[in-house]
Amino acid sequence: MEKVECIVVGGGLAGLSAAYGLADAGVEVMVLERGDYSGAKNVTGGRLYASPIRSFYPELWEEAPFERAVARELVTMLGDGAQTTIEVASDRFTADPPQSYTVLRARFDQWLAEKVGEKGGMVVPNMKVDALLREEGRIIGIRAGEDEIGADVVIVAEGVLRLLSSEAGLAAEPVDRDHALGFKEVIELPPGVIEDRWHLNPGEGAAQLFLGNVTDGMLGGGFLYTNKESISLGVVVGMKAMRERAEKAKPQDASESYQLLDRFKALPQIRPLVAGGTVAEYSAHAIPEGGIAAVPKLAGDGYLMAGDAAGLALNALITVRGMDFAIASGYYAAEAVKAAKARADFSAAGLAGYEASLRGSFVLKDLQTASQIPAFMENPRLFTHYPRAVSRLLEQIYTVGPGPTPGLFKTAWGGIRRDFMNTGTVKDAWSARRI
Amino acid sequence: MDIVVCVKTNPDLQMVRVKNREAVVEAVPYKLGDLDKNALETAIQLRDAAGGTITAVSVAEGNRKIRETIKEALAMGADSAAVVDDPALAGADPAAVAAVLAAAVKKLPGCDLVLFGEGSTDNYSGQVGPRVAELLGVPQVGFARKVEAVDGAVRCERSMDEMIETLEVALPAAVTVVSEINEPRIPSLMHIMKAKSKPVEEWTLADLGVDAGAVAARREIVSNLAEEQDRKHVLFEGSAAEQADAFVNALIKEGVLGR
Amino acid sequence: MSDESTMKIDAKLGxxxxxLDKEPHIVIxxxxxxxxxxxRACLYVCxxxxxELDDTGRMTVNWEGCLECGTxxxxxxKRALTWKYPRGPYGVQYRMS
Known part of the structure; x- marks a missing residue:
């Protein structure tokens, strides 16, 4: 059997980050990517938090093809006909260097693949891996079509669906409870229009999340990220919630999940944001949202798991992260493989440094901190009652009707008593203390 | 039989978007031309049946992505490759490309057959094959849908409107092939890995003894825009039968349907 | 391309x-x-x-337009699906996303 030192399954951000570190250290590495190029099968919402990963490969990020540095953060609570937006702009978001950027993957991943090539790594596009080869409990290589290729170590960065690792018994099959579906349109708009609509300086971007009247009461929300010459507008919805909805649906209910985005886009609050835009692409992807409880065993004899395949993603309601985790896990995977190579020990013990580094880094620490969030988010009131109640309260405060207007305090107190002073809210607040 | 296959790197046309009538080629991958793959597959089948070697030859025209494309040709099954890369070739027209290819073929140690796709995937001028044949002074068969080796010659079949023509040409010769000739193989991972160690010659115009002035473009591309589609936006009203009648009448009036 | 506020799903996929491969990558x-x-969660979630259910009530999938999300x-x-990624050169190829 032909053999290389390291095979990376999947040329997304986790796989490429690992390959970059390995190629840079002179390890023979081959990345197998099933798309036409890295990024061709990938979808992001799209924002990459750069601050957590800037110290890895610092030479890379200066020239990375980011779309816009995020200067404005917006959260919109969509009620029935009323909405409330909280907008935060801080000089420090875009201070040198900015903390986060919007990203489009076709461009970004292709660029990183080129960088891997420049370091001497081999990235093979259009190559689907069909199986991980297992011998006496150890991963010894891969099979692609008729060809079996051996490796000292395989970095499994195959993405969220884990088709190969679950088949090889390295990780569980993905389940609905731990995953969400994200789908989006990329809508082209001139840069000047984007900057006007979101009050941005040239080159700066906005990230806007939407809760409430987006997902029909299901776990999830809407998102909008401004790219250079387009916006990414989409919906994320929990798979378990979708399946439960399908269970309850009447046969004549012909509604389908994709319509959530159409309805979202047609809301009077959203229409002006997308007006005049041209839809250029439609995409969808599964998102790991199981938190730390759904992270599989990260390493074993002859293999490491990285990125989405390892469940390394975090939806913390306000901050949604995955790409920084992918790049970080790839970096630590490369470090672990280099160390294993130095000792010529690619067993689970030889690769154990990987999990230790992830535990010591933001990756598993932040997932641990957020360990209660997945359960917290199963509360449907988050996606129905609260966005509505907040908007209703503020709407009443701002309303001047034909008759006498009650005092501000009376209006506010009435609204708070009505929507926030009940056992449900007290319980929700109590469970929120742990997030 | 020693075969040279002339190949070109093309943007993957299926991946090109059109924005304001202009092609968006940013982030579009470059690939071996579709018909070039047919030519290469033809060469592989001839070699595997009768022995010999295959050299893939390409002209860079200022495109650095050529190295990836050549690897694709080697992975499919070419034994070696030669790339002519020279800054003077940026914007080269078909005449210039043919001159360079002919010089490259002459520089190679031996060549019995030069194969081409009938045209390139992108510009599809279809000129390069016949021009190279002329410059090399060898017979040429265009649009072959079958190529077989026979003693000291190749027998080619091509489809003319209502008949099939079979031609036999003595080697050395040049042949261009059409897409029906075969289904090009998809390189396996093993072949892609082995392609890394196959020899690739890198030549400049000076190496070929071609004068930079001789490849200066004599053609200027004035514009390259997507076709504009204008629709008439006619709405037919009335019952289904009335709408159908009105629709058919309108099509007849437009000359789309015959009377 | 379209600037309609909402588009038909087929137009979006367009x-x-x-x-396209000749072989389906999803078999029901x-x-x-x-x-x-x-x-019939598949009808809702995709x-x-x-x-789609065909005239005889049999479940069908137009796998050619698959975005490969795995949902x-x-x-x-019920595990009725044999779901693989399409072979190497095939399937959806995003140019932006």
Missing amino acids: LDVFK DTEVCRTLCVD PASLY CMICCD
């Missing part, structure tokens, strides 16, 4: 590049759908609206 065990499944596979608790 914006994407699909490289329609017997499982017929005998074991009442929820973001490309690819699942149907994860949500099919």
Whole structure:
């Protein structure tokens, strides 16, 4: 059997980050990517938090093809006909260097693949891996079509669906409870229009999340990220919630999940944001949202798991992260493989440094901190009652009707008593203390 | 039989978007031309049946992505490759490309057959094959849908409107092939890995003894825009039968349907 | 391309590049759908609206327009789907996303 030192399954951000570190250290590495190029099968919402990963490969990020540095953060609570937006702009978001950027993957991943090539790594596009080869409990290589290729170590960065690792018994099959579906349109708009609509300086971007009247009461929300010459507008919805909805649906209910985005886009609050835009692409992807409880065993004899395949993603309601985790896990995977190579020990013990580094880094620490969030988010009131109640309260405060207007305090107190002073809210607040 | 296959790197046309009538080629991958793959597959089948070697030859025209494309040709099954890369070739027209290819073929140690796709995937001028044949002074068969080796010659079949023509040409010769000739193989991972160690010659115009002035473009591309589609936006009203009648009448009036 | 505020799902998929294999990468065990499944979650969850019941009530999937998100596979608790990624050069190819 032909053999290389390291095979990376999947040329997304986790796989490429690992390959970059390995190629840079002179390890023979081959990345197998099933798309036409890295990024061709990938979808992001799209924002990459750069601050957590800037110290890895610092030479890379200066020239990375980011779309816009995020200067404005917006959260919109969509009620029935009323909405409330909280907008935060801080000089420090875009201070040198900015903390986060919007990203489009076709461009970004292709660029990183080129960088891997420049370091001497081999990235093979259009190559689907069909199986991980297992011998006496150890991963010894891969099979692609008729060809079996051996490796000292395989970095499994195959993405969220884990088709190969679950088949090889390295990780569980993905389940609905731990995953969400994200789908989006990329809508082209001139840069000047984007900057006007979101009050941005040239080159700066906005990230806007939407809760409430987006997902029909299901776990999830809407998102909008401004790219250079387009916006990414989409919906994320929990798979378990979708399946439960399908269970309850009447046969004549012909509604389908994709319509959530159409309805979202047609809301009077959203229409002006997308007006005049041209839809250029439609995409969808599964998102790991199981938190730390759904992270599989990260390493074993002859293999490491990285990125989405390892469940390394975090939806913390306000901050949604995955790409920084992918790049970080790839970096630590490369470090672990280099160390294993130095000792010529690619067993689970030889690769154990990987999990230790992830535990010591933001990756598993932040997932641990957020360990209660997945359960917290199963509360449907988050996606129905609260966005509505907040908007209703503020709407009443701002309303001047034909008759006498009650005092501000009376209006506010009435609204708070009505929507926030009940056992449900007290319980929700109590469970929120742990997030 | 020693075969040279002339190949070109093309943007993957299926991946090109059109924005304001202009092609968006940013982030579009470059690939071996579709018909070039047919030519290469033809060469592989001839070699595997009768022995010999295959050299893939390409002209860079200022495109650095050529190295990836050549690897694709080697992975499919070419034994070696030669790339002519020279800054003077940026914007080269078909005449210039043919001159360079002919010089490259002459520089190679031996060549019995030069194969081409009938045209390139992108510009599809279809000129390069016949021009190279002329410059090399060898017979040429265009649009072959079958190529077989026979003693000291190749027998080619091509489809003319209502008949099939079979031609036999003595080697050395040049042949261009059409897409029906075969289904090009998809390189396996093993072949892609082995392609890394196959020899690739890198030549400049000076190496070929071609004068930079001789490849200066004599053609200027004035514009390259997507076709504009204008629709008439006619709405037919009335019952289904009335709408159908009105629709058919309108099509007849437009000359789309015959009377 | 369109600047309509909402587009038909087919028109949206028409914006994407699909490289078509001859073989389907999703195969449905329609017997499982017929005998074991009442929820038909696939009809709701697929973001490309690819699942349909044909005239005889048999579940079908227009796999050619698949975005490869895997949602149907994860949500099919009756395990009626054999779901693989398309072979190397095939399937959806995103140019932006």
